[in-house]
Amino acid sequence: MAIYRLFGQQLTYRGTRLALQQANDNGNGRYWIGDVRFFVLGGLPGGHRYAEGYKRSDPAIRWGILLIPSFSAFLLNRLLWTWCCQEDIDDKRVLRAQIGRDDPRYDRLLRTEGITEDLGIAVDNRNDGGNLNAADVTDYRFVIVSGFRSNETVTANFWVGPGCIELQTTEAPAADRPASLAVRYLVTVPLWRRALRPFNLERDVIDRGTVMR
Structure with a gap:
């Protein structure tokens, strides 16, 4: 996440800035990028499928009913789905x-x-x-x-x-x-x-x- 903070503010999508922003919610881990809101998880239960690969520098993400194993995977997930939904992409x-x-x-x-x-x-x-x-x-x-x-x-x-x-x-x-x-x-x-x-x-x-x- 720290790396994304360095360049995220330089990115835009259809006029919307894609800087990583944290909500003022007393440390509940709520963030947003553009109009996408999500939670950063401080840890995972022992034995969870994603627990072994958990890193505080690249934490798991809660996005609605979906759990994504890392912040980097979350970014790639959103990039892929946004790209696939473009009108001029014949996927x-x-x-x-x-x-x-x-x-x-x-x-x-x-x-x-x-x-x-x-x-x-x-x-x-x-x-x-x-x-x-x-x-x-x-x-x-x-x-x-x-x-x-x-x-x-x-x-x-x-x-x-x-x-x-x-x-x-x-x-x-x-x-x-x-x-x-x-x-x-x-x-x-x-x-x-x-x-x-x-x-x-x-x-x-x-x-x-x-x-x-």
């Missing part, structure tokens, strides 16, 4: 695959650190209804596989939600349906396959999922 939802929450491969993809930087960037959050000790929670993971390297012109990602995986890309299709995804999305499909392969989900998602676009 197509291409495929959806139902895997099942009880499938150990799905659990590994969602919860492990197996997505290395050469495969993509993973951004996590959890819907716990605003209760850190909730037993019924839903974890999400957003994985960017293309668009963050200097030579890339296509942005591609996949979203891991409750029992399903959705693939999205800005790549323009090279052919119409019913051509295969590999023919239609020449750049993106190999990147999706490479990211899903370590979890043994490559074929079940890409070859057996439901094509949406």
